[in-house]
Amino acid sequence: MKIYQEDLDWAVSQGLITAEQANALWNALSVRNSERPQFNFANVTFYFGALIVISAMTWFMTLAWESFGGSGIFLLASIYALCFVLAGSNLWWRQEMKIPGGLLFTIAVSLTPLAIYGLQRTTGFWTQGDPGTYQDFYLWIKGSWFLMELGTIIAGLVAINFVRFPFLTAPIAFSLYFMSMDITPLLFGEKTYNWQLRLLVSLWFGIACIVVAYLVDIRTRRRDGDYSFWLYLFGLLAFWFGLTLMGDSNEFQKFLYCLINLGLMLLSVLLKRK
Known part of the structure; x- marks a missing residue:
């Protein structure tokens, strides 16, 4: 149930509460809800910018990144994630800007599959053979993507344990959805399922x-x-x-x-x- 200031004005007119109580209650509710996502220009811009960055670092990733090799991809993804975490920490705890701070943490979590892909490309360890380039992660169902999805879920759970930001559940849920498809060939084999x-x-x-x-x-x-x-x-x-x-x-x-x-x-x- 949503409460508007007009509802409190109605309560005052009905003699249920005084005008002073209505003002105090409205101010208290405004402070309490100030950190929650709201549909206004600033928050829409924050989320839109975050989605652009996440898109660039995920399904819009080009083959140019493959030229860095597995170790280069892992290092670059880790550096990007660390920068986003540091910037998000500053906004979240020091600046008290929960929305942009939480979105930066979400971007860092979204970089987890790229970092794990680089690490697996370096070590050559795949759960079910070489799955191809990172671009294929969003196109093809393969059991070798499993660790990338599992790592993203773990990273999201760790982040949400320290930063109570609901949008952090988005990369977790997204990875679970992909895992629901990629776990089948891993459980039953590429040839039998x-x-x-x-x-x-x-x-x-x-x-x-x-x-x-x-x-x-x-x-x-x-x-x-x-x-x-x-x-x-x-x-x-x-x-x-x-x-x-x-x-x-x-x-x-x-x-x-x-x-x-x-x-x-x-x-x-x-x-x-x-």
Whole structure:
């Protein structure tokens, strides 16, 4: 429920509280909510800039980086991440600018797969053979990407333990979504798994992610921000796409699919999630 100043003015007109109490309450709520993400020009600009940097360091990465070699990629990614962490620490703790500070920490976490890729390229250690260039990480499903995704999840959890910033769950949820696809060839082998098996793993992985999101939701109760939104979103993507692409011409399965989608709508109401 959102509260506006007009609501407090109405409460004053009804004699429920005094005008002094309404002003004190509004000022206290304004201070309390000042660190939460708000839809204003400054925050939109902060987030837009962060997304540009994350995009440049992830799926817009070109083959030019391969010329640095594995050790060069690892070193450059680590230096970038360290700079973002130092700048984010200054904004978060010294300047009390939580939004830009938290976004810089998020950028640092997003550089984790690139750093791990460089380290693996240097050592030659892959869980399932050489997967190709870093660009392929966002294009092809391969078991060798697993450590990059696992490392990003761990880095995100470590960061969120020190910096209570909800958007840090975005790279965690994104990596979980990719992991739901890449873990299938790792578990069953490149030659033995098929399309249906991959969809089945994605479906159950999505269910598990939604359950985790619910547990996070009821534990945090959105006191300091929404830490479960991205987990819900990517968990639902993994579940729904796996379920949808598994469909065939069986009429009963189509009817069951319809009921599941109606159930998701009901679930959104029960969880109060749009």
